Amino acid sequence: MRVWLIALTCTLLAACQDSAIIIDSDCPETGACTLALPSGESVTLNLKGELIAMQPLTLKVSSSSPIYQSRVVFTGVDMNMGILPYDLTQTDFGAEGIGRVASCTEPSMTWQAQYQFVINGQEYKINRQFVVEQ
Numbered sequence: 001m002r003v004w005l006i007a008l009t010c011t012l013l014a015a016c017q018d019s020a021i022i023i024d025s026d027c028p029e030t031g032a033c034t035l036a037l038p039s040g041e042s043v044t045l046n047l048k049g050e051l052i053a054m055q056p057l058t059l060k061v062s063s064s065s066p067i068y069q070s071r072v073v074f075t076g077v078d079m080n081m082g083i084l085p086y087d088l089t090q091t092d093f094g095a096e097g098i099g100r101v102a103s104c105t106e107p108s109m110t111w112q113a114q115y116q117f118v119i120n121g122q123e124y125k126i127n128r129q130f131v132v133e134q
Helices: 002-017
Strands: 021-024 031-036 042-048 057-063 067-076 083-087 089-091 094-099 108-119 122-133
Touching (some): 042 122, 067 094
Antiparallel strands (some): 031 042, 042 057, 067 083, 067 108, 089 094, 108 122
């Protein structure tokens, strides 16, 4: 009985751990990109800056609804470069901040920026890919 209860608890906890909606966007590498969310809300993701390793990138997320718990997490697509999280600062219409991607031994590398935020109690994780030159 105890083993069954532990197994059921672990299964329920695993199912509840990540209820985020994950979206793979077709946004261009840089600039503003507006997407419709499944809830009907729209969100604009912005990535500005030169796509060169270790150079600052301006990161913004905005919507007509309040956005909370915003951050952008950079990860390498074809190479494990670790996880580079950047918390964004709340603004009137969203959140913004500065991030950087690491240097790589390759002349160019594909990175993913995952914009993570909460709108109306729902967590979203939106992926955007871009190529960085060394």
